[in-house]
Amino acid sequence: MIRAVPPKKPAAKIMKQSVSATSSRASTPPITPKKGNKKLASMTKLAKSTSQSGTATPPRGVVADQRQLDLSGMNLGSKEDVTNVVEEPPKVAIAKEKLIEEVKKTMEAETQKKGLNLVVIGHVDAGKSTLMGRLLYELGRMDEKTKVANERGSNKAGKASFAWAWGLDGTAEERERGITMDIAMQYLSTPHRHITILDAPGHKEFIPNMISGAAQADCALLVVDASTGEFEAGFDRAGQTREHLILVRSLGVTQVVVAINKLDQVSWDQVRYGDICDLLRAFLIQSGFQPSRTKFVPVSAMQGVNLLSRQGDDAKPLRFWYDGPTLVDLLDKLEPPSRDIVAPLRIPISNIFKGQSAGIAVIGRICGGIVQVGERLRALPGDESGIVKMIEVEDKSVEWAASGTACTLHLISIDPVQLSIGTVLCAPSELVSLAMTFTARIIVFDIQIPITPGATVELFHHSRDLPATVSKLISTLDKGSGKVVKSNPRVLSKGLSAEVQISLRTSSLSGSVSTVKSIPIEPFSVNKEMGRILLRRGGETIAAGVVLALVG
């Protein structure tokens, strides 16, 4: 797919050159007099004169000129060559500074819909996928044809109640088992928001996948099953309602919309709704959510009640006692967090697949900075870099994407073997740091077996999980003040806040330590989203924390 070359491109290019020239001019004078280096001074002069003359030669100084001279002597600089070079991969359209201004302007514009990422969480069989499938249909994102096909297909499989969920549960195994196993990504558009939906699996087995989705989210939609016994099962210690809430909170989500689903099965009992809200409200506050940022809404996904509106016969019993906002109203009011667009670019990859065109497509949420078409990106860990050929946001091709956006990047001139889930794309000039050992401040969850030094854990960082050990227990901390309570504790038991050192483990039993590969990670103080970690062991989340410093 070759898009039309924007007409402003040559102008922009020259402008970019002049920008770099001015910056070099601005930076050189203080150096030259100090060192008294005559040669350097003459070089800057030369560079100045070339840039002032306005010729097309790049203002790179003597070295570039010399090379060009050599080349012309060899009669290689024919005209065809030049045009070829220009037409090659898509060039960066605008200089970074200009782009940042443009992005700022767009983001501040009143008319622009704000984008946000929403993870849908809750216990297994709470109706997350069904609710999302229905919502997609109501908002016109799922067409009638797909809907009918899903209904027919699920009927045939004897699972008619999963018709809506099939809209998101695409794989054969998910449909056969009737549960979501991996994150499904979809887009919704409400009057004021563009929402990227990450439908998480609710089954305990697939929490790693749920974490991968939650790590990309700004806000969460918690779906709970209101029917008798089901809510209790999900809210139980072993249920996922609690664990999911704690997980998303630890991953930086502060706003939650709670959809109390399947109320039709308890004949829209207002008391039941109230009871569930009270229980959840208490737990939400205890988990660190502000009451003002949590909203509750009664819905029925199957009947489609109170998603967009409360029209129709099915909604009659609800209209008696509820006149608050609908689910879409609440989603429309979610506030996206502030985005840091001047930070160095970081895109942790959550999915890789073959795109329609040449090259490889990766999905990831930008954790700081801006990416634009034509930019060269470095993939870490590894030695590869590639060029962004196309950026897709919500299935539409765009010129640039800024921090906070979940986007699909089509990369060319990169070896796909070097990319894996967990790879971080960044600008070649501002590389993300790599580490095998780091210190972190963690909060220990409600665990049975305390954490000892050397405890084997799985480290979750964005979409990746790795074997690791808690190599040192540095100190336990006071939860309020953060002061050291005890240095070198023997064990960490539940509920403690502590500072620990975490090292990645070699995955082979007998191999040398050198087989451990370091991962891209940054302290929380540098980049919040790159500095959050979760620790799991034996199928339960044992601690969440933030990276304090990288050790090596």
Next chain:
Amino acid sequence: MKLVNKYVDKRGSGHVTLRPEDDEDMWHLYNLIQKGDFVRAPTIRRVQTISSTGSTDSHRVRLNLTLEVGAVEFSSSPAPSGTSSADPSNDQSASGLASTAALHIAGRVTSENQHVKLGAFHTLDVEANRDVRIEKADGWDSVALSRVEEAILPGKGAEVGAIVCGEGTAAFCLLSQHMTLVAHRISVHIPRKSGASGASQHEKALTKFYTTIYDAFLRHIPYSNPSLRAIIIASPGWVRDTVHDYMLSEATKRGDKTLYRALKDKAFRVHVNSAHVHSLVEVLKSPEVTTQLKETKFAREGVALDRFYKMLASDEMRAWYGPDHVAFAADRGAIGTLLISDELFRASEPAVRKKYVAIVEAVQQKGAEVVIFSSMHESGQQLNQLTGIAALLTFPLDVEVVEAEEREAEEERKQQEAQTDQASS
């Protein structure tokens, strides 16, 4: 391993001649041979001769050499490390189940002969089926001798083959009494379902992944070997079921009756919580496996470690770890079960080894259980992370109280020393 000759006097000095046969035996030797021992084994040395005209001539001579051990190095060449390779068929080790472990002993020659001068440096590469004579001045302590006893027990090769798999990753492990060998690793990228690509790429990649597992299984798991007691397929989610069914149907399709029968008779499916190799510990704790393999060493180790962690959770005062703390507990006769890693006995300082041997002997004398972990097993690795030594106590003891007691005792001792010093001066 075969015991060829043994002479150890009651002081612990003497020599043992052993004939290693497989990888595990190399591991035993590595644990037996210490710095300062005298080792005699056949080896090849390149000898240079200078003729009267001054021309040099070098040739390789096969001879028996005795070394005073300076360093011992063990390497079991692990699974190929090309983990992120999209096409794992390229990096599969062709050697398959051939011997992969190697033991190198470096030191100075102590017996002169016509080719080698006394004191010359040499490195022995210990080979299978060649006798090795180990002589210790006074080092044949109880731990070393029991190691010899264990090593010469018959029972060969891998007892359990395990596949720890997840979506897109699989590790093929071979467990024998003292070693876990990760024979092969597969790591393929499976595109996740997504709106743009649909589920077709996901499913295609999965099918390819299962085929790769099947092929690797044939190559790396000795399923036709009667000594292999169990084949374990462990994974989170339902991957293990799919893998199991796929292999069965594929074996039927290809008419591989041996594989079909092996899977029917020996295969277990075990649920674990993560697809990493360290989940092997969970496998060994699972009831299906413990009932089958409870007398094996790795199962015992797994159970012991599990008991320690459970005790740590229920009664912290009865689960102690760390060399100093465990030594205190041993002094007080409180230890019910001692968990100790063989790594500690490989300490280069003889004094350190002696200290640990003393603890083990003291605990054994009291009739308590001692479990020596092999650090070639996952459980041993985990114990190594936890300082390598831990103990379950028979009665609760408060660490802080004991530490205070010890400090007092130390101070008292110092005071007494000072007093005696004063008195003597």
